[in-house]
Amino acid sequence: MGQNENLKKNKIEEIGKVKLDYSDYSGEDLYCDGDVEDELLEIVKHRPPSDYADVIEERNSWPILYHLSPLRGNILDWVPFPAGKSARVLEVGSGCGAITGVLSEKAGSVTCVELSRKRSLINAYRHRECGNITIHVGNFREIEPKLPKDFDFICLTGVFEYGQDYIGGEAPYEDYLKILLPHLAEEGRLLIAIENKYGLKYFAGCREDHLGTYFSGIENYQDRKGARTFGRNGLEQIFRSCGVEEYHFYYPYPDYKFMKMLYSDAYLPGKGELSDNIRNFDRDRMLLFDEKSAFDGLMEEGLFPLFSNSYLAVIGKGFDIKYVKYSNDRAPEYAVRTEIAIDEEGAAFVRKCPLSREAREHVRGMAASFEQLRERYRGGRLDINACCLEEQGEDLWARFAFVRGTSLAELMDGCLEKGDIEGFYRYFREYIDRVGYNSEYPAADFDPIFSNVLVDGDRWTLIDYEWTFGKPVETKELAFRALYCYLLEDGKRERLQLSRAQREIAVTEEEAQKYRAAEQAFQRFVTGDRLAMCQLRDRIGGKVTAPLDWIDKYEDSAQINRVQIYEDKGEGFAEEGSYFVKDAYEGENRIALELRVAGDVKQLRVDPAFAPCAVKIQEVAWNGEPVALYGRKVLRANGRIAFPGKKGDRNCPSIVFPTEDPGFTIALGKLPRREENVLCIRMEIVRLPLAMAQDLG
Known part of the structure; x- marks a missing residue:
């Protein structure tokens, strides 16, 4: 019996404590990232989660980082689930399980829906010690009718944007929500993590995350196929069209994938906070402007919510937590989460929570640090933000006063x-x-x-002192x-x-x-x-290219590579008798001149640039007839002239100019002249460093 037939017959597979339900599995994975999924499966089968950081650094691979980094879970780790692990959670599009582990730690049960069997196996193996996870493998449309209607949380992390592909129809995103919302319990919440198509990073030169193209979202997805993200107003329109009356927006930074900080409408970022913007792990990008300065300007104008790189949209009641900062790229014993929250009386406060058992002692030490520093600065002019320890069951945190002021x-x-x-x-x-x-x-x-x-007037307060010795x-x-x-x-x-x-x-x-x-x-x-x-x-990461540097170089070249013409009518060359030739450059180092020359001009000087350079004269024609440059003393230059050895090419010399004022002269006295003549010159030019030009010249 083949593997697919066996799955259809048995329907359930157990990987450790995790159950995989194949009742609706077609037997074919329609979505696959190729060999990297085999690599991931081998890793999670044979390496414990504690090794993942080592694996990420060993492999230097974007997919490995993306799927295995513990920072992926930050986007939902902060969400205050009910105490006692009573929450029922539905995770649609659970993929390789980057978020599933966080949900399993916080919830009573986690029901996953995932189209791909291989991804589901990766998820199951990495969480095989979790006894509260069930993964339904197959198409969501076929699995959905069998799902319960009492979930406390439904989570779509990087999934909602695929509504066109998986739901179809004229209004796939509205239909998607209308299918999901009936599965929420009365006080349940639906959480959507998604990129903002008008995120500042896209204006600044990042490629669209799903399509890998520049400005696709900003240009409103001219090709309507595939994934599609939305601006804040677009999401709100979808919510309202589905009859949603209450929703809240949170703003993950730099984005929801590797969230470092999370803001809300009640606590928006201040100037200078958003400086971690070059995050192109997966592909090359342009850098069109300084995102930090642009964010600062948007904050001044109150526009940050419209240009946040990502959103976490919560359908249902909001949370008392208004701001989150993660410090979990540290050693485990120092990994903490900082929150600004609202207590029962409506007052804001700050707390620091350990993100590992090893970090509990670090958090405990913060209260002791407060006592030490308060004693040191007693009688001085630096206030120390008050701190105390609070515990609730197994949870522990350090609580600080919320201090107002300007940094x-x-x-x-x-x-x-x-x-x-x-x-x-x-x-x-x-x-x-x-x-x-x-x-x-x-x-x-x-x-x-x-x-x-x-700083608040004359009051200066040290608000964070976790590194007190x-x-x-x-x-x-x-x-x-x-x-x-x-x-x-x-x-x-x-x-x-x-x-x-x-x-x-x-x-x-x-x-x-x-x-x-x-x-x-x-x-x-x-x-x-x-x-x-x-x-x-x-x-x-990929390359970061700054097109403005190219423009600067082009504009610099336009100034330096100007062609100036001097005419000598018997009194020598003079600046006041010179002129510049507009549009002489044809691109790719080519110069083409067509000069109108009066009959009384005895010689013409051509300055091809304002920098050391090498010039290859390809053609000189006087009134349509070629001019013989070799051997007739027609050509002079303030650089080294080299004529080709071949007889047929000897009217095409090269000149190296070891000077910032290069120029060559063509004598016209021996040429047949009319009242008005036409001199055509074609040449190639390459700018050279001065030292190189001096060596060659």
């Missing part, structure tokens, strides 16, 4: 934008004075960077590190002279090198020698 980094940026360097240094000196208070005390936060200090640290080292991190975060801050800042805090170059080495050691300490996402992008 010191933003205030410093404002000074730089206005060219107020002295204003910047006034803030910097104030920072040194406040952070350096009681510096001999045996406790110091190693990470009081400018963005971790909020029980020993003193020199104030100038803390100040140098804060400045060093500030400069690294934004290239536009390079206008600040680091040398002057070093003088402000009396840091020698030798000390600066020592502090940089200490910073690198600290980062290795935090990450556990794991590669950060930016390092993985450098290994895996």
Whole structure:
């Protein structure tokens, strides 16, 4: 009996504790990513999840990173599921299980629907210790009628955009929702993670995620086939047409695939926060403008929700969590999630939650750090954000007050934008004075960077101090590190002279090198020698091409490669008697001249460029007749002239000009002249570095 016949007969396959239901499986996988799925299956069969980080770094492969990175689960990990693992979850399009594991940890049961058997096997093997997962393999349309109608959560992560392919019809996306919504319990929620077709990254030069083409979504998908994403208004129209009365938008950054931060309409990003934009792991991209600066402008105009790269749309009630930041690309013992939430009384607060059992002690230490730093700065002018520990069952978190104010980094940026360097240094000196208070005390936060200090009038508050050590640290080292991190975060801050800042805090170059080495050691300490996402992008990612550089070079060439003509009527060449030839360049290094020359012009000088270059004269014709350049002293140049050896080519010399003012002269005295003549010259030109031109010339 063949494998497919056996599956149809038995219908259920068990991989560890995971059940796969083949009742509606056709026996053929219609969606497949090829050999990489075989590779993934071998990995999850023989390597535990704890090895996946090693595998990702070993393989340097986008599909391996995409399917196995634990950061994929961030998009739903933060969602506050009911206590006691009572939630029933439906995951449509579960794929290779990048999200399934997170759902399994939080829910009572997870029902997956997946078209591909191979992907379902990958999912099952990687989660074979989870006893609450059932995977239905087959077409959603055939499986859907048998599904329960009491799910607390229905999750579509990177799935809704395929509605045209899997649902079809005139209104596939509306029909998709109308099919799904009846399967929700009364207070249930439907979660849709999807790219925004008007995401800023697409305007800035990223390819459309599904089609791999430039500007497809922005141009409203001229080819209507295949995946299709939507802007915020487009999604809202679909929701309303399906009778949805309550929905909420959340904004994953940089996108939902590897979410680092999540914003909401109640807590939008501030200026300077969105700097992690070069994320092209899977393909080449252009870089048309600085996305960070563009995001800053959109925030000023209140337009960020329309240009967020991705959305997490929640149909149903929203959540009390308004902001999330993930720090889970660290070593397990330091992996945490930071949230801004609203308590029962409507007050905002901040909490840090451990993302692993190993990180619980790190979170516990935050309350102790608060006590140490509060004691150190007692009597000083730096407030320490209050922290206490809270526990609920097995859950533990550190709770902080929500402090309002403007980050010191933003205030410093404002000074730089206005060219107020002295204003910047006034803030910097104030920072040194406040952070350096009681510096001999045996406790110091190693990470009081400018963005971790909020300013509200005369009140300065250190809001994040998770890297507090029980020993003193020199104030100038803390100040140098804060400045060093500030400069690294934004290239536009390079206008600040680091040398002057070093003088402000009396840091020698030798000390600066020592502090940089200490910073690198600290980062290795935090990450556990794991590669950060930016390092993985450098290994895996595609090319970043900046077309503006080409334009600059073209415009530069247009200035340098101008052709200037001088006429000598017996008094020599003069600047006032010269002119430039418009449109002389035909492209591909070709110059074509057709010059009207009066009968009293005795010689003509042609300056082909304003830079060292090599010129190959291909043709010179006077009134339609070829001009013999070789051997008649018709041609002179301020460069080295080389005539070809072949007799038939000897009127086509090459000239190397080792000067930024190249020029050659054609004597017209021996040529038959009319009252008005036509001189045609065709040539090729290549610009050369001066040193090379001097060697050749």
